[in-house]
Structures are given as structure tokens and as C-alpha cells.
Amino acid sequence: MASFDLDSFLGPQVARVETLLRERMDRLVPAGTPPKLAEAMRYSLMAGGKRLRPVLCLTFADLVARASNASAVAGDAACALEYVHTYSLVHDDLPAMDDDDYRRGRPTNHKVYGEAMAILAGDALLTEAFTLVASGPEPVRAALCRELAVGSGAAGMVGGQVLDIAEDRPAALDYLLRLHRLKTGALIRAACRMGVVAAGGDADSLARADSYGDAVGLAFQIADDVLDVTATPEQLGKPSGADAAAGRFTFPAVVGLEASKKLAQDKVAEAISAVRPLEGADGPLAALARYTVERKS
Amino acid sequence: MASFDLDSFLGPQVARVETLLRERMDRLVPAGTPPKLAEAMRYSLMAGGKRLRPVLCLTFADLVARASNASAVAGDAACALEYVHTYSLVHDDLPAMDDDDYRRGRPTNHKVYGEAMAILAGDALLTEAFTLVASGPEPVRAALCRELAVGSGAAGMVGGQVLDIAEDRPAALDYLLRLHRLKTGALIRAACRMGVVAAGGDADSLARADSYGDAVGLAFQIADDVLDVTATPEQLGKPSGADAAAGRFTFPAVVGLEASKKLAQDKVAEAISAVRPLEGADGPLAALARYTVERKS
Incomplete structure (x- = not known):
């Protein structure tokens, strides 16, 4: 059904993000x-990864670009999103949180640099994301800071992590949806919105980016939970089945594997429908939405 | 020598900050x-304290106020500074860092809410500082975000904490000065600068705020180290002599108690001289500079 060549699109986009980061x-x-702080920050930032948030930001910016200098601003926004995403992984991996030893096939930050440095490297990555987005004469800089802070703050990503570690969480779908709308969804929504804001897009584009980001964010997290059940350790770069072994609260655990796959597919359809007026019937955003559930790791 | 009545000034200023925070x-x-996250954030933010950074920010803003709406913007900046200062205390107190059980006479955040929540409450306080500063139509918002991020980031407060926990730090005055210029000084400098920026002050005022903040920041930290040696546990709200007991790297440990007091006094004189053209011979900033070394806790 899909004829858009995602591999041909993603390869150069991810390379573009790596260049922007460098x-x-x-x-x-x-x-x-x-x-030593610089080394610890770089270690986790340059560990590869899908670069999904920067790619979404840049794709939206390219699609709605009106301002002539949108590109530099969108580049800053894209990198800041990856700084924030990386900080969240470094802190989530800490012994007091998920206590993970491996991430992307390499030892986690605190395994290499110690717990204190990992906390501080995370703090610094978060803070420097704002230095980056706030610097420069562009009038949308404060708006970008606000989008980034809202997406990653107490009622965004951090709030979601709190819901995730809560001991009294109910094994209910609505709680799980709320958790992931905050934990993963809020920053992915921010990525899409920041692309539109950086490029001077209109209110309709911003609303479409918001809907798309919300749906793709949920699809992505549901797919993550599904992959933990179905993928091999080689594909994941870490042991598979870790969620189940740890008794973690996942979509497959709450509604079952097949219902989880169906829910992810519904969200992908929602996302595609939101951006159709922006990119037509078969563009990169639709392909990216499908990729979130079709990926193998 | 000083006739400015600091108590009459500070009481209402601290009350003003408490009102702004509420x-x-x-x-x-x-x-x-x-x-639960909201509770953990409020627990540390509303634990009292000297509110030095917000008071400095508001005092500079009042002094150079040009923009008619400077007051609301300066209020946001002042509160954001206290959010960031509070997050840094919550993270510094963690078991992986200074491992402190008490702060301002109350159990530290992680003793009450657990380590994971304390990490996340700190992350959220930092992030919401940027939401606050970035929100609103004022054109200086991005500049304020930048000042806040630079002061609290990798080459600011977080960098200073890294220098403080480094195992191979030399017992040398220049290292200690660099450490505290980052760890305490950078955010105090940002507080002074943000007051000027929020109020639309000129480049000369900004440079004076910078010099004053640098000197007061050092004086404040040196005085902290001196107080740990000379104050009673009741005055500190925590055990005194804790730095020496932990073998911590302090100004008295490196250059001795009397030389530390002299250095603090020199910095106070520098600070007073920097702001004399702004406030005259006997204003609140001079009194605040003197207070940093004359306080009892």
C-alpha cells in the first residue's frame, strides 16, 4: 500500500541530524x-539511536517552511530535542529508577561515569538544550523554549516518568494511556510542534502537528512494549522480555498482545489522517508513522 | 559605616518573593x-531559605526599571531562579552526591519522597523554570531563558558541582575559585543579570550586574565555608563542622580561616564598588553584599 521509500528518506535525515549534532x-x-562532564554528556548523546524526535521536528519544519532562516532555528530545535531525550534516558537508567546496565548495546552512563556524574550529565544536557534553543535573534526562540519545557516538564515527560514509577498505579488502559501521553508522547508532540513553530507555520499546521505527535507518540510506545515481547536481544541491543521479567506495566500486560498491536495500528491511522492535508497521500510523515510500529528495534 | 537598614529592606523583599512564588x-x-510530583516539588521550594537569588534579581530590576511591565517579567525571572536553585539543592543532597539527610532543618527531599522522586522533582523544577520564563509576550523572554540556562548549565552551576565532586581536585586556591565561580557564582550572576534584562537595562548596567554577581557569589560561598567552621548547629539548621568532618575541600581548609574571611571582605568591596554608580553610596545592593559575609546562617 505504501510506496513512499522510507529507507531512502530516513538514511539522509538521520545523517543530517548527526551532522547537526556534531x-x-x-x-x-x-x-x-x-x-569529564563534557565526555559524559557526549557519551550518551552520540550513542546513536533512531533520532526520531529531531527527524520529526525537521520534517515538519521542511513541510511548512515559510521563514527563510527556518532551517538554522529548526536545526537548533532538533538538537535540543535530542539533548532532552538523551537526558531522560540517562536519568531513567539510574539505579534509583529503572536500574538498567545497557542502553543501545553499550553500558549506561552511570555504569561508565558513576551515578553522581550521570545525574549531573543529565542535568547539563537538559539545561544546554535551553541554551541552544534560546540563543540567537529569532523571535520564535521563547516560543520554542516554552514548547520544549512544557513537553519535558511536570505535566509532560517528567510527569509521565513519575506515573511510571508510582507504586499504586492501576492496571487500567486509561492510566497507561495517560502515562505514555506524558512520558513519551509529550516530547514527541513537542518535536512536531517545534518544527512548525521554527518554520513559522500557521495555527492549522500546529494543530495537525499536535494531533500527529500525540498519535505517533502513543503508537511508538505501544510498539516499544510489543517489541520487548516479540524482538530478539540482538535486535533490541538489550535483553528482550525485560519488561515482563521485571513485572512492568506494559500494554501487552494490560490489554494483551493482539489488542496492543491493534491499538498501535489505530493510532498510526489517526496520525496519517492528521497530516494528509499537509503532505498529501504518501509523504514522509505517513511513512514515519507506519515505521513506528513496523520497526524491528 | 553602613547606615542602610538591611533588615527593614530584606523582610519585605523576602515576603515579596514568597508571595510571587505562591x-x-x-x-x-x-x-x-x-x-505526588507536585507535592515533592513544593516541599523543597516552599521550605523557606534566604531567597537570595530572587531578591538580587528583583533589586536589580527595580533599580534599572525602564519597561513599564518589567515587574511581571522580573517576578517570573525571580521565581525561576529559585526553582533552579531548589532543584540544585535537591540533586546535590542525593545519596550519590553529598548524601545529606537534612536541609534547612527538615529532612531532605529524597528522605521524604525517595530517591527516584527526588531526581524527578529536581528535573521538573529545572524544566518548569524555563516554562515560566519562556511564557508571555515579552521580547526579553528568550534572553532570560538564555541567561538562566547559561548560569545553570555545563559551564555554570552543573559544571561547578562536577568540579566539586571530582576525586582528583587539587587543593589550590585557583581551582577552588573556579569551582565556586561555577557552582554558586554562575547562578547568582545570572540572578543579577536577569534583573537587568527583565527591566530593560542598558549594557553598562548589565556589566555592573555581572561584576557584582561574580563578587557576591564568591563572597557568599566563602562565607558559607567560614560559617560551617564558626556557626552553631542551631544557626545552620544542620550539624556544623560537617565540611571538615567529611574532609571537604573548603576555603578555610585550603587558605585558612583568617585568609578566607579577608578574601570574602575583598569580594564584598569589589561588589559594592561595581554597583555604586547604579544605587549611590548606600543602597540595598551594598547592604546585601555586606550581608553575605555578616549573616549568621
Whole structure:
């Protein structure tokens, strides 16, 4: 059904993100940053990964670009999103949280640099995301800071992590949806919205980016839970079945594997329908939405 | 020598900060924030304290006020500074860092809410500081985000904490000065600068705020180290002599108690000289500078 060649699209987009991240390496760690802190920040930021949030941000920016300097601003926004995503992984992996030893096939930040440094490297990645987005003359910079902070804050990503570690969480679908709308969805929504804001898009585009981000964010998290059941350790870069072994609260655990797959597919359809007026019948955003559930890791 | 009545000034200023913080309580924890997270954030934010950073920010803003709406913007900046300062205390107190059980006479955040929640409450306080500063139509919002991020980031407060926990730190004055210029000084400098930026002050005022903040920040930290040696547990709200007992790297440990007191006094004189053209011979900033070394806790 889909004829859009996602691999041909994603390869260059991910390479573009890697280049943008490398170009901003001296802004990630401003002059005066202790070398060990700089090393710990870079270790987790440059560990690869899907770069989904920056790619979504850049794709939306390209699609609605009106301002001539949208590209530099969108590049900053894309990198800031990856800084924030990386900080959240570093903190989530800590012994006091998920206590994970491996991430993307490598030892987690605190296994290499120690717990104190991992906490601080996360704090610094979060903070430098705002330095990056706030710097420069562009009038949308404050709006971008706000989108990033709202997506990653107490009623966004951090709030979601709190719901995830709560001991009294009910094994109910609505709680799980709320949890992931915050934990994963809020920053993915912010990524889509920031692309539109960086490129000077209109209110309709912003609303469509919001709907798309919400649906794709949920699809992505449901697919993550499904992959933990169905993928091999080689595909994941970490042991599979870890969620079930830890008794974690996942979509397959709450509604079953088949219903989880169906729910993810419904969300993909919602996402595609939201962006059809922006990109037509068969564009990169639709392909990215399908990719969130069709990926193998 | 000093005739400015600091107590009459500070009492209402601290009360003003408490009011500003309370007025923004629903913005600290936006709708959708998990209640337990909101509670943990408020617990540390509303634990009292000297509110030095917000008071500095507001004092500079009042002094250079040009924009008619400077007051609301400066209020947001002042509160954001206290959110960031509070997050840094919550993370610094963690078992992986300073492992402190008490702060301001009360159990530390992780002793009450657990380590995971304390990490996340700190993350959320930092992030919501940016939501607060970035929200609103004021054109200086992005500049304020930048000042806040630079002051609290990898080459600012977080970098200073990294230097403080480093195992191979030399017992040398220049390292200690660099450490505290980052760990305490950078955010105090940001507080002074943000007051000027919020109020639309000129480049000369900004440079004076910068010099004053740098000198006061150092004086404040040196005085903290001195107080740990000279104050009673009742004055500190925690055991005194804790730094020495832990073998911590302090100004008295490196250059001795009397030289530390002299250095603090020199910094106070520098600070007073920097702001004299702004406030005259005997204003609140000079009194605040003197207070940093004359306080008893």
C-alpha cells in the first residue's frame, strides 16, 4: 500500500541530524565545561539511536517552511530535542529508577561515569538544550523554549516518568494511556510542534502537528512494549522480555498482545489522517508513522 | 559605616518573593502534573531559605526599571531562579552526591519522597523554570531563558558541582575559585543579570550586574565555608563542622580561616564598588553584599 521509500528518506535525515549534532558540539559543552562532564554528556548523546524526535521536528519544519532562516532555528530545535531525550534516558537508567546496565548495546552512563556524574550529565544536557534553543535573534526562540519545557516538564515527560514509577498505579488502559501521553508522547508532540513553530507555520499546521505527535507518540510506545515481547536481544541491543521479567506495566500486560498491536495500528491511522492535508497521500510523515510500529528495534 | 537598614529592606523583599512564588504555584505544577510530583516539588521550594537569588534579581530590576511591565517579567525571572536553585539543592543532597539527610532543618527531599522522586522533582523544577520564563509576550523572554540556562548549565552551576565532586581536585586556591565561580557564582550572576534584562537595562548596567554577581557569589560561598567552621548547629539548621568532618575541600581548609574571611571582605568591596554608580553610596545592593559575609546562617 505504501510506496513512499522510507529507507531512502530516513538514511539522509538521520545523517543530517548527526551532522547537526556534531556542528553544535561546542555549544553543547560551552567553554569552561569540565572535561569529564563534557565526555559524559557526549557519551550518551552520540550513542546513536533512531533520532526520531529531531527527524520529526525537521520534517515538519521542511513541510511548512515559510521563514527563510527556518532551517538554522529548526536545526537548533532538533538538537535540543535530542539533548532532552538523551537526558531522560540517562536519568531513567539510574539505579534509583529503572536500574538498567545497557542502553543501545553499550553500558549506561552511570555504569561508565558513576551515578553522581550521570545525574549531573543529565542535568547539563537538559539545561544546554535551553541554551541552544534560546540563543540567537529569532523571535520564535521563547516560543520554542516554552514548547520544549512544557513537553519535558511536570505535566509532560517528567510527569509521565513519575506515573511510571508510582507504586499504586492501576492496571487500567486509561492510566497507561495517560502515562505514555506524558512520558513519551509529550516530547514527541513537542518535536512536531517545534518544527512548525521554527518554520513559522500557521495555527492549522500546529494543530495537525499536535494531533500527529500525540498519535505517533502513543503508537511508538505501544510498539516499544510489543517489541520487548516479540524482538530478539540482538535486535533490541538489550535483553528482550525485560519488561515482563521485571513485572512492568506494559500494554501487552494490560490489554494483551493482539489488542496492543491493534491499538498501535489505530493510532498510526489517526496520525496519517492528521497530516494528509499537509503532505498529501504518501509523504514522509505517513511513512514515519507506519515505521513506528513496523520497526524491528 | 553602613547606615542602610538591611533588615527593614530584606523582610519585605523576602515576603515579596514568597508571595510571587505562591502566586505562580499553579504554573509550577501545570494541570496534569501527578499530585505526588507536585507535592515533592513544593516541599523543597516552599521550605523557606534566604531567597537570595530572587531578591538580587528583583533589586536589580527595580533599580534599572525602564519597561513599564518589567515587574511581571522580573517576578517570573525571580521565581525561576529559585526553582533552579531548589532543584540544585535537591540533586546535590542525593545519596550519590553529598548524601545529606537534612536541609534547612527538615529532612531532605529524597528522605521524604525517595530517591527516584527526588531526581524527578529536581528535573521538573529545572524544566518548569524555563516554562515560566519562556511564557508571555515579552521580547526579553528568550534572553532570560538564555541567561538562566547559561548560569545553570555545563559551564555554570552543573559544571561547578562536577568540579566539586571530582576525586582528583587539587587543593589550590585557583581551582577552588573556579569551582565556586561555577557552582554558586554562575547562578547568582545570572540572578543579577536577569534583573537587568527583565527591566530593560542598558549594557553598562548589565556589566555592573555581572561584576557584582561574580563578587557576591564568591563572597557568599566563602562565607558559607567560614560559617560551617564558626556557626552553631542551631544557626545552620544542620550539624556544623560537617565540611571538615567529611574532609571537604573548603576555603578555610585550603587558605585558612583568617585568609578566607579577608578574601570574602575583598569580594564584598569589589561588589559594592561595581554597583555604586547604579544605587549611590548606600543602597540595598551594598547592604546585601555586606550581608553575605555578616549573616549568621
